[in-house]
Amino acid sequence: MPGFAADDPRYLVADTDVETVYRMLLEVASELWVTRDRLLLLEGTLTRRGLMSAAELEELAFDDTHSALLEEERQRFVGRLFGCVEDVPATDGR
Secondary structure, three states, X not given: OOOOEOOXXXXXXXXXXXXXXXXXXXXXXXXXXXXXXXXXXXXHHHHHOOOOOHHHHHHOOOOHHHHHHHHHHHHHXXXXXXHHHHOOOOOOOO
16 A cells, blocks of 8 residues: 555555545645634633633643543544545546
8 A cells, every 4th residue: 555565655646636635635724724713712712701821721631531522523524534535436447
C-alpha cells in the first residue's frame, strides 16, 4: 500500500482523483473553521463573564465520560472525511 511501506513512502498515486482530495480538504477546513469559531465564542464568553480565566481554560482536561464522547465524535468526523473517498468509484478496475 503506497505510503505505508518503508520502500514506498508515497501518499498519493498517479490515479488518485484530485477532486476527491480537494473535497476531503474542504471537509477538514469546514470542520476546523466551525470548531475554531465555536471555541473562540465559548472561551470569550467564559472569560468575559468571569467564569474562568484564560489560565484555567488552558489547564482543562477530559474525564473518562467526555473522552468516550470525544472518541464517538472523532469516529463520525473520520467517517465524513473519508466518506468523500468512498463515494468515488475506483479507477484501477477494482
